[in-house]
Amino acid sequence: MESIAISRKSVLLVGASRGLGFAMAEEFLARGWNVTGTVRGTARTRLHELSDRTPERIEIETLDITALDQIGAMRSRLATRTFDMLFVNPGVTNDPNETIGEVATEEFVRVMVTNALSPMRVVERFCDLVAVDGLIGVMSSGQGSVANNTIGKREVYRGSKAALNMFMRSFAARHSANRRTMVLMAPGWVRTEMGGPDARLTIEDSIPNVVSTLLATLGKPGLHYLDYLGRPVSW
Numbered sequence: 001m002e003s004i005a006i007s008r009k010s011v012l013l014v015g016a017s018r019g020l021g022f023a024m025a026e027e028f029l030a031r032g033w034n035v036t037g038t039v040r041g042t043a044r045t046r047l048h049e050l051s052d053r054t055p056e057r058i059e060i061e062t063l064d065i066t067a068l069d070q071i072g073a074m075r076s077r078l079a080t081r082t083f084d085m086l087f088v089n090p091g092v093t094n095d096p097n098e099t100i101g102e103v104a105t106e107e108f109v110r111v112m113v114t115n116a117l118s119p120m121r122v123v124e125r126f127c128d129l130v131a132v133d134g135l136i137g138v139m140s141s142g143q144g145s146v147a148n149n150t151i152g153k154r155e156v157y158r159g160s161k162a163a164l165n166m167f168m169r170s171f172a173a174r175h176s177a178n179r180r181t182m183v184l185m186a187p188g189w190v191r192t193e194m195g196g197p198d199a200r201l202t203i204e205d206s207i208p209n210v211v212s213t214l215l216a217t218l219g220k221p222g223l224h225y226l227d228y229l230g231r232p233v234s235w
């Protein structure tokens with residue numbers, strides 16, 4: 001019998017080893033997409049286990065987003081590829097109780113470089129691998145909203161996500177003539193290693209909705225700052 005080739009949509013998912021990024025890999029797979037996911041270093045991760053079960057639909061790349069040489073090397077490896085979606089998920093936090101007056105300079109730099117500068121470097125270097133009508137997404141946070149910050153706390157983390165939002169707005173302004181959709185995603189407060197056990201949402205509450213929101217926004221050019229239920233977040 002003649003085999004029928006299925007053309008699947010594809011996502012390049014940066015930071016898919018665990019937590020929300022891994023859950024997004026599982027969800028995209030369940031929705032019929034092929035996933036190229038990245039991990040750091042050489043250790044086996046949950047993404048490797050998922051890939052063992054569906055090797056033909058998951059590819060694993062290695063990337064520490066703070067390492068410029070690794071961004072360049074991965075860009076070269078993927079030079080001939082086109083993805084329907086690029087989603088940049090990685091993020092870190094410092095001690096959430098530390099105020100901006102207390103944080104050590106190195107810790108401030110670590111959070112800002114990982115959460116604001118490095119995701120944008122990935123977006124800048126990989127954007128042309130995204131289909132002209134595709135989607136470029138970055139994991140922001142509701143805590144990145146300046147307008148909604150009425151209680152303080154998590155000051156450095158908030159600042160890093162607000163900076164990420166601003167950099168993404170500049171990127172979008174520079175690319176306003178193109179048809180790609182851009183999304184800053186606020187996934188809600190979710191029980192992961194970062195979110196902690198007291199978080200309001202489970203991964204199952206958040207991630208299927210995050211993916212549905214991305215799929216519903218695909219094809220709507222411009223920059224959207226949205227929560228996991230697809231609601232606009234105030235800048």
Ligand SMILES: NC(=O)c1ccc[n+]([C@@H]2O[C@H](COP(=O)([O-])OP(=O)(O)OC[C@H]3O[C@@H](n4cnc5c(N)ncnc54)[C@H](OP(=O)(O)O)[C@@H]3O)[C@@H](O)[C@H]2O)c1
Pocket residue numbers: 015016017018019020021039040063064065066089090091092114139140141142186187188189190191192193194195196199
């Ligand atoms: N959980 C929440 O409540 C919440 C709320 C709003 C926004 N977010 C955002 O959602 C994203 C994922 O958070 P999470 O809760 O899943 O956190 P998590 O469980 O701590 O996972 C963090 C992920 O980021 C990766 N990562 C960290 N630094 C990296 C780097 N330099 N290069 C490449 N990958 C790196 C980690 O990879 P390794 O496994 O190699 O460490 C891991 O895959 C973050 O951007 C976070 O700010 C989370």
